[in-house]
Amino acid sequence: MATPLNPSSFLEERFLAEYAMYAQTRHLDAARAKDYARLDENHQVYLDYSGSGLYAESQLQGHLSYLSHHVLGNPHSLSPASRLTSQDLEEARREVLDFFRADPVDYTVIFTSNASGALKLVGESYPFQAGGRLLLSSDNHNSMNGIREFAKRKGCETTYAPLTLPEMRLDEGALEFALASSHNGAPRLFGYPARSNFSGVLHSPEWIALAHGYGWDVLLDAAAFVPSHRLEVSHWKPDFVSISFYKMFGYPTGVGCLLAQREALSKLRRPWFAGGTVTAASVQGDRHYFAEGEQAFEDGTVNFLDLPAVTQGLRYLDSLGLESIGVRGLCLTGWMLEQMQQLKHQNGLPAVRIYGPSDTNQRGATITFNLLDPQGNLVDHREVMLRAESLRISLRTGCFCNPGSGETALGLGKEELEDCFSLPEHEHHFNPEDFLHCIEGKGSGAVRISFGLASNFEDARCFLALLEDFCPSLRDGFSSSVFSNPEAQRLHS
DSSP states (O other): OOOOOOHHHHHHHHHHHHOGGGGGGTHHHHHHHHHOHHHHHTTOEEOBTTTOOOOOHHHHHHHHHHHHHOOOOOSSSOSHHHHHHHHHHHHHHHHHHHHTTOOTTTEEEEEESSHHHHHHHHHHHSOOOTTOEEEEESSOOHHHHTHHHHHHHTTOEEEEEOEETTTTEEOHHHHHHHHHSOOOSOOEEEEEESBOTTTOBBOOTHHHHHHHHTTOEEEEEOTTTTTTSOOOHHHHOOSEEEEEHHHHHSOOSSOEEEEEEHHHHTTOOOSOOOTTTEEEEETTTTEEEEOSGGGGGSOSSOOTTTHHHHHHHHHHHHHHOHHHHHHHHHHHHHHHHHHHHHOBOTTSOBSEEEESOSSSTTBOSEEEEEEBOTTSOBOOHHHHHHHHHHTTEEOEEEOTTOHHHHHHHHTOOHHHHHHHHTSGGGSSOOOHHHHHHHTTTSOSOEEEEEOOTTOOHHHHHHHHHHHHHHSOOOSTTSOOOGGGSHHHHHHHO
């Protein structure tokens, strides 16, 4: 008697046949079994790598062992404990420069609390002035958007380069027009993400040289890019780069960095000083003298107990192969995009609207979308979140701290937003429910999934089953339903 066909196995066989490069990443399955066993032990499907990476068990054990066997003290001293900490600090700097291929002659590392802290450091210290310019991508995280407040206080104009639909890429013609606009010689800063945290779009690193050619300094937000892509800093030569390490390897949180070109760093002017940033300060003399280089920007005491974990995390990623992580994520993304675009209601209308590229060309392993009902209306993204939560699937909904992309994707115009914000009751207070009332009939957010170093095909298949549960597919005459897998069936019930 023939063995019944397992739809799940059949799907995986077809996936492996279509995405042959996935086989090159099989060593990541061994890493998942060893370092991320808690995912399967807890029956969890993790699809929020754009929100945070996951830490490896070996990272925790290695860091615990180091802390258990050494005495570490505040680095602002010459004691034995402080000297060891200072060595850890410099080793971490060297590891960061090496990992990001940044020549230490030209670049330095400033440790911050996260990528947002790095962006704030540039924003508060950049020499904005009347007649200067701040140019931002409409596809930016709020931590980049917030720099406009520093510019505004100095009388500096802020403009946004728009996005094009449906792929959510920057309008390159409009971007070059903005970069080429005449100016009076005042400082100008251009800020954009290497990879969108909303759509996964990879924005061109060639814009760095383009902006430099027109006399702009460039601030590159690499937080969403570097967990699965190699950033060659000395090749592309951005002036400033923001990074969060927890997005790369999950642990530790509370440590990020600003990679800064030394020449560009010399242009920054700190609005205050703190412990560790000065060589001397006087109360009665009302003077202070900043330290040289990165030390002038590391306020107070750096998170010295976690710096050895940063070194270890970067080495862990290197041991797995950053390129392999990228390949695996892109294979899963390509397959998922194909399946989502085939999901249709019984009346033949599409069940999914994807925001961003519909294939893997110049994109990362992030997919943002909304489900549609049989009449073509958006399904509330919060309903998807609740269903995912019941199945122990971790994903993200909303606009992901990226309002420019959210507004573009959902078709929200400037006039209706201004009308909403100008209502008297919204002068000082505004919340998501207020927003829903303002844009009645339009969506207030989307659903985002993202793959990373511990993702596998079963994660993708379980999520596809969730989508099919919302909207039965006409695809291939059979469903990849969650009920084809005993463990997933247990979770679904």
